[in-house]
Amino acid sequence: MAGSATTQHDSPRIGVLALQGDFREHRRVLAELGAVTVAVRRSSELDEIDGLVIPGGESTVMDKLSRSFGLSEPLKQKIAEGLPVYGTCAGLIMLSREILDGAEGQQSLGGLDIAVRRNAFGSQLDSFETDLDIPALGEHPLHAVFIRAPVVESVGEGVSVLAALEDGRVVAVEQGNLLGTSFHPEVTSDHRFHDYFLQKVRGHIHA
Numbered sequence: 001m002a003g004s005a006t007t008q009h010d011s012p013r014i015g016v017l018a019l020q021g022d023f024r025e026h027r028r029v030l031a032e033l034g035a036v037t038v039a040v041r042r043s044s045e046l047d048e049i050d051g052l053v054i055p056g057g058e059s060t061v062m063d064k065l066s067r068s069f070g071l072s073e074p075l076k077q078k079i080a081e082g083l084p085v086y087g088t089c090a091g092l093i094m095l096s097r098e099i100l101d102g103a104e105g106q107q108s109l110g111g112l113d114i115a116v117r118r119n120a121f122g123s124q125l126d127s128f129e130t131d132l133d134i135p136a137l138g139e140h141p142l143h144a145v146f147i148r149a150p151v152v153e154s155v156g157e158g159v160s161v162l163a164a165l166e167d168g169r170v171v172a173v174e175q176g177n178l179l180g181t182s183f184h185p186e187v188t189s190d191h192r193f194h195d196y197f198l199q200k201v202r203g204h205i206h207a
């Protein structure tokens with residue numbers, strides 16, 4: 001057991017960083033998949049969870065709030081200790097080693113050895129939807145919703161690319177305990193990405 005916080009058999013406790021952004025949607029999806037969810041706003045709550053989701057929203061705000069709430073250092077430590085963490089959109093930005101087109105002074109938590117470019121699709125294509133082939137999730141393409149999304153511009157050696165757009169731009173990655181998507185699986189009815197994350201969490205609990 002790798003320091004499990006799980007109390008009920010097979011119901012992992014998943015924290016959702018609830019400082020800002022669409023944390024409610026993630027909690028709803030995770031609950032539908034049988035997880036117990038915890039809104040994380042203070043560092044003590046990080047000790048009660050088996051995995052963490054960092055939602056979409058605005059990474060500059062999430063960065064400032066996580067630092068002023070004293071969450072950013074404990075979060076970095078949990079990531080280094082192997083807590084499974086899934087970041088969507090702004091959450092992916094939070095997990096990246098390097099932010100391109102970040103705001104003045106913007107910091108990330110790091111963990112994923114990637115560089116991401118914020119708002120990579122520009123104002124002309126603020127939001128769009130497309131079907132992505134994601135072999136790790138099975139044969140059926142996943143309908144993906146992008147909202148002022150970042151793209152992954154470079155990946156380090158230990159990073160697996162899970163999905164890319166037709167033009168090759170990377171939009172989903174995995175590295176060890178960490179998972180990140182440029183898009184928002186919490187706003188569609190296809191929950192395979194959250195399910196994939198929960199499998200990672202269960203694997204970590206039983207490791």
Ligand SMILES: NC(=O)CC[C@H](N)C(=O)O
Pocket residue numbers: 055056057058059060088089090091093118119147148149150
């Ligand atoms: N939907 C989102 O999470 C948008 C991310 C936002 N553009 C940012 O930089 O944080």
